[in-house]
Amino acid sequence: MTEDEMTTYTQFLADQKRLWDDLFKNYDPNLSAIYTSHKSEFLNQSKRIYHPPMVELKLTMAMLKLVDVVEVEEKVSFLFDYSSEWTDHRLKWDPYEYGGISHIYVPQKSIWLPEITIVDAQEVKFFESDDAPRTAWINYNGTVGFYTATVSSVICQLDVFKFPLDQHECGVSVLFHTYFPDEYRIKGGMVNIVKPLSELGNGEWKVTYVGVAEIPLSNDTIGSTTKFIARLERNPGFYISLVMIPAYCINFLTIIALFLDVENVMEELNVGLTNIMAMTFILVILAADLPKTARIPLLGDFQMDSYHQSFLYILFQKSTIYVIVGLGIVMSSIGVVLALPRIRKCLKKRNNNEEPKFQELPR
Numbered sequence: 001m002t003e004d005e006m007t008t009y010t011q012f013l014a015d016q017k018r019l020w021d022d023l024f025k026n027y028d029p030n031l032s033a034i035y036t037s038h039k040s041e042f043l044n045q046s047k048r049i050y051h052p053p054m055v056e057l058k059l060t061m062a063m064l065k066l067v068d069v070v071e072v073e074e075k076v077s078f079l080f081d082y083s084s085e086w087t088d089h090r091l092k093w094d095p096y097e098y099g100g101i102s103h104i105y106v107p108q109k110s111i112w113l114p115e116i117t118i119v120d121a122q123e124v125k126f127f128e129s130d131d132a133p134r135t136a137w138i139n140y141n142g143t144v145g146f147y148t149a150t151v152s153s154v155i156c157q158l159d160v161f162k163f164p165l166d167q168h169e170c171g172v173s174v175l176f177h178t179y180f181p182d183e184y185r186i187k188g189g190m191v192n193i194v195k196p197l198s199e200l201g202n203g204e205w206k207v208t209y210v211g212v213a214e215i216p217l218s219n220d221t222i223g224s225t226t227k228f229i230a231r232l233e234r235n236p237g238f239y240i241s242l243v244m245i246p247a248y249c250i251n252f253l254t255i256i257a258l259f260l261d262v263e264n265v266m267e268e269l270n271v272g273l274t275n276i277m278a279m280t281f282i283l284v285i286l287a288a289d290l291p292k293t294a295r296i297p298l299l300g301d302f303q304m305d306s307y308h309q310s311f312l313y314i315l316f317q318k319s320t321i322y323v324i325v326g327l328g329i330v331m332s333s334i335g336v337v338l339a340l341p342r343i344r345k346c347l348k349k350r351n352n353n354e355e356p357k358f359q360e361l362p363r
Contacts, residue, residue, distance in 0.1 A: 015099035020106075023091055023138075029112045033088045034183050054185050057114055058085040058145075059174055061190040061228045064210050065200045067151060069232070071160060075122055076170045077153040078230065085145035086114060092142040101140070108134045108146055114184075119173035119225060123153040164236040167208075171229035173215070188212040188226035205232050250278050251329060276331065 001009065035052050043049055063081035070076075088111070095102050113136075118124055127149040128134050136146035156170035176184055190212050193200070200207040209231040254275040 011099060012101070015101055016104060019093060019098045019101060019104065023093065024110065027090055027111075029110060031112065033086070033090070033112050034179055036183060038182065052089075054183065055086055055114075056185045056187055057116075057176075058187045058189065059083070059116075059226055060085070061188070061210075061212065062147075063149075063193060063195075064172070064228055064230055065195070066202055066205055066207055066230065066232065068202070069158075069205055071158055074155055074158050075153055076156045076158075076232075077151060078172055079149075080118075080152045080172050080228070081147070081149045082174075082228075083145055083147045084114065084116060085143060087142045088112065088138075088144050089142050091138050091144060093140050095140050103137055103139045105135050105137050108136045111136055111138070111144060113146070115176060115178050117175050117177045118150075118152050118154065119175050120155045121152055121172075122155055123151075125151040127151075164234050164239040166234055168232045169229060170232060171213075171227045173225050173227040175225045186226045188214065188228065190228070200230075201232070204235055204238070206235060207231065208233050247279065250275055 034055050037043065038051055038054075060083045061081070062083060063079055065079040067077040067079055068075075091111070134146065134148075136144060138144050152172050154170065154172055156168065158166075158168050158170075160166050174186065174188075176186070190210070193210065197207050197210070200210065207230050209229070211229050213227050213229055215225050215227050
């Protein structure tokens with residue numbers, strides 16, 4: 001720094017110290033900034049009272065990246081970064097009286113913070129440490145805010161009936177559980193996420209949409225909750241390559257082998273049993289990845305639309321049901337192969353009994 005720059009910086013530090021002393025001289029961070037007398041029954045009703053506006057908390061999402069999806073537990077984890085901003089009228093000043101300072105940064109523990117709760121969260125991890133305390137900003141007009149980076153694991157109902165072409169809508173809902181719904185207002189928003197949607201997913205899932213929605217709490221309750229939504233779509237390439245195509249090829253080759261004109265029934269039986277073992281192994285792979293739900297998952301129905309007109313889309317329309325049906329077809333084929341010799345033997349015996357017997361005439 002030059003001497004003039006150092007003089008300016010020293011004056012800034014002095015003005016900031018004076019501003020800090022004046023702001024927090026009578027400020028108590030333990031007292032909430034929420035106004036609670038909107039509907040008080042103990043106010044003088046004969047006197048007109050001008051109530052201040054409700055406290056509005058502005059939540060702005062900066063990042064919503066998918067981390068992991070656990071279908072068995074119906075748990076979805078997001079990298080959820082957001083900023084919170086509200087107005088605390090106790091923290092206002094005139095910038096002209098303090099060297100033109102328009103905003104300052106203070107430790108979060110020195111100011112009152114709203115209790116932000118993530119709804120249906122199984123676990124929330126904050127990126128913070130004791131060595132580096134979290135910081136908040138204060139503007140001269142009383143606007144206070146801070147930035148938070150979390151990994152939030154929330155519970156979502158995952159309908160895997162169309163697995164592995166299933167799509168889900170999940171997200172992070174934010175609410176104030178401590179305060180009454182008519183004492184505050186949450187306004188959700190989002191900034192332009194730096195990363196494209198293709199980089200917000202992982203190897204198995206891709207994110208097709210990110211947005212904000214306001215959801216009412218219930219029919220008889222005033223207020224709403226803000227939900228940051230992400231639409232997820234599974235990448236089916238792994239299951240089509242390692243489940244669908246092998247299962248189709250195994251069934252196709254086995255059925256041909258079973259109904260060839262082979263005299264040795266044991267060879268046909270060995271082929272069928274080998275196929276059953278292979279299909280059972282595929283079912284074990286699916287059972288490890290799928291949640292235990294009442295509806296057996298499948299890829300989808302057989303209805304064609306204008307977008308999916310390809311042969312592969314029609315061919316690989318089923319997952320678990322596809323494998324189970326293929327296994328049933330093979331077992332039925334084995335039963336037919338085992339039953340055919342007995343049926344032939346019975347038909348031959350019946351034909352021999354029905355042939356007329358002619359007595360030999362004497363010479």
